[in-house]
Amino acid sequence: MKRLFSILAITCLMVIGTVNANATTTVAAATTTVANVAQDDTAETEDLGFHQELKKRFIEGGPGFMGIVLLCLILGLAIAIERIIFLNLSTTNSKKLTQNVEDALASGGIEAAKEVCRNTKGPVASIFYQGLDRADEDIDAAEKAVVAYGGVQMGQLEKNVSWISLFIALAPMLGFMGTVIGMIQAFDKIEAAGDMQPSLVAGGIKVALLTTVFGLIVAIILQIFYNYIIAKIDSIVNDMEDSSITLMDLLVRHKK
The missing domain is CATH 1.20.5 (Single alpha-helices involved in coiled-coils or other helix-helix interfaces)
Structure with a gap:
């Protein structure tokens, strides 16, 4: 057992x-x-790489507002790149130009100095040329010509920059508008269903958040380019003003 x-x-x-x-x-x-x-x-x-994920989110956000926000980004970047190229080409070694103009005034007079300015690119050289072109009259006429043409050159430097600031303000506003419309659609679905279900409002809220995010991203990108352009313009303008004062001193010494 x-x-x-x-x-x-x-x-x-x-x-x-x-x-x-x-x-x-x-x-x-x-x-x-x-x-x-x-x-x-x-x-x-x-x-699923970054581009695929970005494309997916862009499609989920809806082609309406997302397309407008993308258009703001494309146009803003096009203007910003054009301005950056123009400003870089407008940058001049003003110290070297001033020295060359001073040497030309000492050796060949006004015409030799004007020839140096004609062979040099940039707004500083253009202002020098206008001042030298009025140098035969008197110093006051040369100074007025420099001031007037300096305003013209400043306008060319700032050309189309206001459009970038417009797109910076417009992109997040469109994103917020998409947010409001998405929330309205979500509440319309709740009202039609008569019941509060997460699946009814998830789509509208998702679209609202995506449009806001993309609008803010576009504004941030364009703001960086805009600040760089403004800083570049300020640098060139300061160089123009300083060089104009130097030119007036050179003309006064040449007259004496």
Whole structure:
């Protein structure tokens, strides 16, 4: 009898061990499957690059307002790049130009100095040329010519910059408008359904947030370019004013 109980006890232990082993194997297999699924999802997420994710979010935001915001970005960047190229080409080594004009005045007079200015690009050289062109009259006439033409050159430097500031203000405003419209659509769906369900409002709120985000991104990008352009214009204008004073001093010494 004792032997029978011993056999039954051993058999029960073996069965329990087998069940535990099978359960452990099953859990391990399930864990492995979940890990493989997670790895597949991670791989799919990694395969979805930045451009694909951006395109996906852009489409989800809706072609209406997102397209207008994108147009603001394209036009703003086009104007900003054109201004940056123009301003870089307008930058002149004013110290070297002043020295060359002074040497030309000492050696060849006004005509030689004007020739130096004609062969030099930039607003500083243009202002020098206008001042030298009126130098035969008197110093006051030359000074008035420099001041007047300096205003003309400043207008050319600031050309189309106001459009960039317009796009900076317009992009987030369009994004906020998309936000308001998305929220209105979400509440319209709630009213039509007569029930507050997250699935009804999720789409409208998502569109609202995406348009706001893209509008702010466009404004930030254009603001960086705008600040650089303004700083570049201020630098060139200060150089023009300083060089104009130097030119007047050169003309006074040449008259004497």
